[in-house]
Amino acid sequence: MHRNQLLSLLEQHVPFTEEEAIFTKEITQFVKENPACFERSLLIGHVTGSAWIVDKSRTYTLLTHHRKLDKWFQTGGHCDGDSDVLNVALKEAQEETGLQHISVISPAIFDIDIHEIPERKGVPAHLHYDVRFLFEADKDEPIIVSEESNNLAWVKLSEVKHHNDSQSMLRMVDKLH
Secondary structure, X not given: OOOHHHHHHHHHOOOOOHHHHHHHHHHHHHHHHOXXXXXXXXXXXXXXXXXXEEXXXXXXXXXXXXXXXXXXXXXXXXXXXXXXXXXXXXXHHHHHHOOOOEEEOOOOOOEEEEEXXXXXXXXXXXXXXXXXXXXXXXXXXXXXXXXXEEEEEEEEHHHHHXXXXXXXXXXXXXXXX
């Protein structure tokens, strides 16, 4: 079953907060119940892959100002049928930043989040079951803003709250302290 890899990673994941524990249970149930969980055509929601990219000193993270949502986030996107969510997160990170040298710090899940995406252009509001992985990149490597973003910035972890103060973002910062 193409969902086994993700289900195995979810089973091994140790949630950082009670909220993340709930998300882990909910995404596990969602993946088990929905064979098309990696397809954006599943209009109730779908699995997405994200990259929390840090520099070698682990004091900065690379954030993108998302054009459609008009907020700062980590890079990431739709699986579009690819059940290797780590690969999806890496591909999205490269596409959205222009970075060619991004290293996987761990193949284990770094963070889980479930959030609603608002209705847009006839696509109903739906959930993103976001699976996040931890990556490292050189802060001095040139970055390129993609069409999906308004901007990219290396942000000190202690300053992330000034860009996006959501529990989701702050939880990832806390995991590195």
